[in-house]
């Protein structure tokens with residue numbers, strides 16, 4: 001079978017490798033769609049130094065089960081599934097006390113930039129009614145945003161919220177804030193196409209930071225009080241600080257974006273303490289993969305995917321993503 005191997009920096013090769021070997025409890029999935037994500041961009045830019053090439057990337061994928069190992073029900077052959085990339089063992093202390101994202105044992109990494117992928121049968125989730133395979137491949141980024149939003153706990157119905165950044169994670173944050181009871185959601189984003197998409201995902205007000213400051217729009221909307229939830233979905237420390245500034249007393253700043261390693265938070269701690277603002281957030285998909293997958297049919301995802309590409313195009317597609325063109329690109333290894 002064919003895989004796209006990451007060779008370090010922005011270099012990929014297309015390689016012919018043997019089919020994965022089945023073990024008890026595992027299944028082979030014929031990959032339908034594998035999303036290119038900010039993480040893939042960051043990896044090729046050297047942001048995650050612990051990732052060691054050569055390796056196959058692609059952690060957001062869906063497909064059809066074509067072969068099963070011992071102990072997997074025969075009826076699952078032919079099933080359309082969305083795959084959780086790092087399922088965790090579900091048994092260790094970290095898995096039980098926190099989320100599977102912090103598993104102490106070495107998690108199996110599934111790889112979607114390949115014609116076939118080996119997955120744990122418990123990490124292959126059947127699609128909810130009415131969801132297509134391509135959309136289902138976005139359950140992982142959706143789960144990352146949902147894990148963040150649900151870290152807030154219950155908020156009073158109709159709360160005001162701000163989301164800075166309307167890339168894939170910002171858009172899902174908008175959608176899940178609405179589904180979790182937000183009243184007015186402001187989305188702030190410089191790219192007009194993404195602003196339009198934010199409206200489609202449920203933003204009530206869209207803001208162009210080149211026209212006015214985000215402070216102005218929040219002050220205007222809340223008569224200077226601030227929003228209950230201010231989410232940062234870009235990954236810039238100064239914007240996380242801005243979210244803390246724009247949260248109302250007893251409000252929350254929500255960290256959705258991934259800031260660079262070792263970045264300090266440039267914030268006035270006196271102000272933060274005085275207004276009793278807390279910072280929430282979540283790392284990765286945690287335990288929210290399946291809940292997010294099942295909420296996807298409630299979100300209007302029309303036009304989110306900007307294109308489907310063969311594995312050979314991977315380097316170019318990652319470069320397009322890095323430039324912020326489009327919202328989501330899909331690798332389609334078997335089209």
Ligand SMILES: [Zn+2]
Nearest residue numbers: 037039060141
């Ligand atoms: Zn991702």
Ligand SMILES: [Zn+2]
Nearest residue numbers: 089092095103
């Ligand atoms: Zn574990």
